[in-house]
Amino acid sequence: MDSKLIWIIVVIAAAAAVYIFMREKINLRKAAGGEDKERLRKAVARALPGESGYQVAYGHFEKEAHYGRRTYVTYYSYALACDAGRIWVIPLSFDKELILPGEPILITEDILGVADVSIKKDREGRIRRVVCxxxxxxxxxxxxxxxxxxxxxxxxxxxxxxxxxxxxxxxxRLTGEIAARINRGNEELQAQVHARENSARKASVLGTFGIVFSIIFPPVGLVLSIMGLRHIQKSSRGKNALKASLILCRAALVLSIIFTFAEAAFLFMST
Structure with a gap:
């Protein structure tokens, strides 16, 4: 590779790194001002009129869906209003600087069956990240x-x-305490939930390979698509939340059937 091209790449990479670093510093400075936090609190107050005594946290989640070589990510944002025994989950949407709260969903301990909570702390023992x-x-x-x-x-x-x-x-602390109480003596349901989650992931993989084999060798694609659909039935998330996997498996099934009949017709006409 030409040395001049190498230097150009190095300069571009360095400039990008400096830009990302400076942007993060500016964003953290703005975060310290508390403007977005105050907007979030006001949005929660609009969503929960008449409620008080809760503390508001901002939560997010990224869900990946794989279609062949492409990966699509759906981003979710939540306001989480928590008191001693309740969690209101409020989906958020955004319009420039406006925070728009959706319909609150109340989660109480009596309806919970499994709580998976992972807490990351720094060297001083302070909680820095909670996956729930x-x-x-x-x-x-x-x-x-x-x-x-x-x-x-x-x-x-x-x-x-x-x-x-x-x-x-x-x-x-709240979700960790809830998890400790809920999961005590509940190993069977936990195992079922985790098995169903694994089924959801397997369905996506089977659907993807099913589409590939529907063209290469349709009978294999047919088998893989059916296996994927069976895994979807086992998933705890249900068909509505498994649209990506369901689309992949159904597409694999349809393509496998079409190509199977096409190959059969071709062989019949060739004899």
């Missing part, structure tokens, strides 16, 4: 979210600059 997945007694998903201390507008899919050390710590 809550399921009802039937194993259906109620909430998937990540709550972390630093949230910045690092791209167009992240809409707030919020620093929330106290809120993150409280959410981590």
């Amino acid at each position: 997945a809550l399921y009802d007694k039937g194993g259906a998903s109620l909430l998937d979210c990540v709550v972390e201390v630093n949230n910045t507008r690092k791209d167009s899919y992240h809409h707030v600059n919020i620093i929330q050390e106290e809120e993150c710590a409280r959410f981590g």
